[in-house]
Amino acid sequence: MGFIESFKEGFYSNFIAGDMYKWLLDGLKTTLILTVLALIIGLIIGFLVAIIRSSHDKTGKLRIPNVLCVVYLTVIRGTPTMIQLLIMNFVVFAAVNLNRILVGALAFGINSGAYVAEIVRSGIMAVDAGQTEAGRSLGLNASQTMRLIVIPQAFKNVLPALVNEFITLLKETSIIGYIGMQDLTKGAMMIQSRTFNAFWPLIAAALMYLVLVMLLTFCMNKLEKRLRTNER
């Protein structure tokens, strides 16, 4: 059998036969939904924690919330994502029949929030103190100044790092199979167990992740350029 024939044969038996390509596509859909949900949860937690932490660093207020945030950051960054996912599924929500995708989104969101928090905090601290002083001297209160003046500038500064975190998150969701969700990775593994061929399904899954990440990077570059030209 020549190369072309074996290529055709491999492609057919791994994807077309029994409509197995659908396992990949359904998996891809799950991966995307999971990533977007986790991203939203991560951003909300991350910004909240960052605002509490940087307000504490600057003014010395919010002492107790700050301690809670530090504990959260330490625990989340000090334990593997996988363990957090397993605890979320088999301990926290063991007795509750919650949609697994929500369990996963919570686990990944809470995990990602810790990294987002530190990224955003560095962005907030990098905004010149004069910006806050200008806002406060006009009579704005602390939260108006934070929301209208500091956060927009901080966000712009950390956008590349945030997209990086988004990319990490997308790839990290590939362990969701451990709590029985069929994502892109699990879809590939299911094909492999059916056809006993590792090459085709795994390479296909890898390519799909790769394209997603490249797409994200492309959009990010566009967005970054637009934000810059806005100001110059």
Added chain:
Amino acid sequence: MSVSGNVLLEVKGLKKYFGDNKVLDGISTEIHQGEVVTVIGPSGSGKSTFLRSLNLLETPTGGQILFEGVDITDPKVDINRHRQKIGMVFQQFNLFPHKTVRENIMLAPITLGLMKEEEAKEKADELLERIGLLEKADTYPNMLSGGQKQRVAIVRSLIMNPDVMLFDEPTSALDPEMVGEVLSLMKELAESGMTMVVVTHEMRFAREVSTRVIFIDEGKIQEENSPKEFFEHPKNPRLCDFLSKVL
């Protein structure tokens, strides 16, 4: 020293320590309505800290500051409300880089619910017209020269109709050829009756525009007088020494 109007700001025994460092060591003075007070002194003398205490950007360690009769150092006082009436202009301009020139000016009155969008826009354009920068309304601050930035920063404070304006070395970060445009706008403000407190190194401005000059050194007011007396017959030896260096 001519007393022009009601007492607007009354400073009583103002102290500010950073750790063991006594930056302000008991400052007392009054700012009357319509006065233009310049504050001069060597660097590190506490003059900027004094100015920044007047709107509580620095929290005093001791003493009182009465603004229009209210002790604003009292923690129970809503400082944000009083700050609306105390304009401030910074050495580094501190325009908001993510907002256009017009948005910079409109931000505070709209956020604080003092003006509707339309009214704020009209007022902002009127102010920009006055400083000859209306055509820059839709550009971002990065497009402006230092002098233009500082003039925009001044009208950003003016839209709040402040009762007093504080200037913290407003020309120190400017290229020499841009100092004039900022000073002449400040002079115009002074002539319109605005109460001003100006920390500056511009001795000509102090001499020609201000109604009173204060010399601060080592956290204390060493001398204050009308500009004529202050520059022609300085009494304090530190002041004599300082003037001999800068004039």
